[in-house]
Amino acid sequence: MERSPGVFAPRWRLTSVGIAVAISLFAFEGIAVATVMPTAVRDLHGLAFFGWPFSIFLVMNLVGLGVAGQWCDRIGPRRPLLTGIAVFTAGLLLAGTAGNMAVFVAGRGAQGLGVGLASIAVFQLVALAYPVGLRPRALAIISAAYVLPALAGPVVAGAITAHAGWRAVFLGLVPLVLGGGLTLRPALRTVRPPGRPAAGGSRKPLFALLTGAGVVALQSGGGAAAAGRTAPAVLLSAAGLAALWAGLRVLLPPGAVRLRRGVPAVVALRGLLACAFYAVESVVPLTLVTLHGLGTVASGLPLLAGALGWWAGAQAQGRLTAPDRATLLRYGLAALACCFAGVAVTCLPGVPAWPVYPLWIVGGLGMGVCVPTTGVLVLDQSAADETGGNASALQISDVTAAGLGTGAAGVLVGASAAQGPGFGAGMAALGLLAAAVCAAAAVGAARTAAVRGRAVAT
Secondary structure (H helix, E strand, O other), X not given: OOOOOOOOOOOOHHHHHHHHXXXXXXXXXXXXXXXXXXXXXXXXXOHHHOOHHHHHHHHHHHHHHHHHHHHHHHHOOHHHHHHHHHHHHHHHHHHHHOOOHHHHHHHHHHHHHHHHHHHHHHHHHHHHHOOHHHHHHHHHHHHHHHHXXXXXXXXXXXXXXXXXXXXXXXXXXXXXXXXXXXXXXXHHHHOOOOOOOOOOXXXXXXXXXXXXXXXXXXXXXXHHHHOOOHHHHHHHHHHHHHHHHHHHHHHOOOOXXXXXXXXXXXXXXHXXXXXXXXXXXXXXXXXXXXXXXXXXXXXXXXXXXXXXXHHHHHHHHHHOOOOOHHHHHHHHHHHHHHHHHHHHHOOOOOOOOOOHHHHHHHHHHHHHHHHHHHHHHHHHOOOHHHHHHHHHHHHHHHHHHHHHHHHHHHHHHHHHHHOOOHHHHHHHHHHHXXXXXXXXXXXXXXXXXXOOOOOOOO
């Protein structure tokens, strides 16, 4: 049997390298910001606005995702991708040269917008530049490129900050981002745009902005609740829920809430698994420190183990031809459910901490299988002029759900910490709830298969 060429065969090598470099730098910047933020905020005298750079990135990232979907479907990935890289680069320059917090926040907003534009364009480039059989491996590159910076990102960013200052973390990425963009230009010149404008596209950026504001409002409401400020918590939460409902009704495909078969079910399940995973991940180090007395390094090692598992899962799904994608998604969700249930058990009195390490590898494997698999399912069921819009819905579901999951986990931490001994019970409840969500999603995974006669090979 003749061996099929890989994504690094001469025909696709530059494209694959360019995608890996661009996505890795986007991911590194996101990790680096968390590392350098305390130093940057202190230098810019902006401690009162510490959360703004994160919130504006989230909001503008959603706007970029909303803009890019219809833009890519109308003219193809070339202009949206190059624009995204340019806007992201401008954001790096603004943040790296900022003399005050307002300029720094504006730079973070530009970075979020640029990442949103570029990520959808890269997704469509995969659909147009690679044959169907190589798409799982191409999406594995994207998944691994998001994960691998987590292995060295904090250390590298910390070293750069210590020796060259926090501004170098942003400014040093500029030539690398531009170089990655140049490697993608040959592929961008050869892909053909779909050429049909999608209906209602001009409204989506506004509804994406509304959705982002809803996430921020809910997070703020949760913070107010944890601080015991009931009235602001109720008002912010109500406004956030209303904004989310109004925005997501437009941004997600019809029937997503009901798990309608096909793309709507894929988009919904991507949100469920993102919400569950990032909610639990955000509290794992804190749980190990608080309940088991581990140090900073030991409590962070599960995240490293999970990143390695994610990479392995992404690579494995790219090489599997059986089972079918819906079944593979079910297996990944089942692995996540087992991981979260096991983590919940380690929060109970008398249970040791060490099982968290292998459990989080299993969780990483599950995410490494599920995230690219949902991408493949969307690509396989999208016509050429639907790829951008469907990819936009998939990413919006992921980003929104991740923000909601981490925000909800933060509220639970605050409420549990206020009750002292209730912290372990609260974290166990979070793990069991996440496990139940993934188990239910695994049951519904069969609905992600294509509607009969609807599968599309673009």
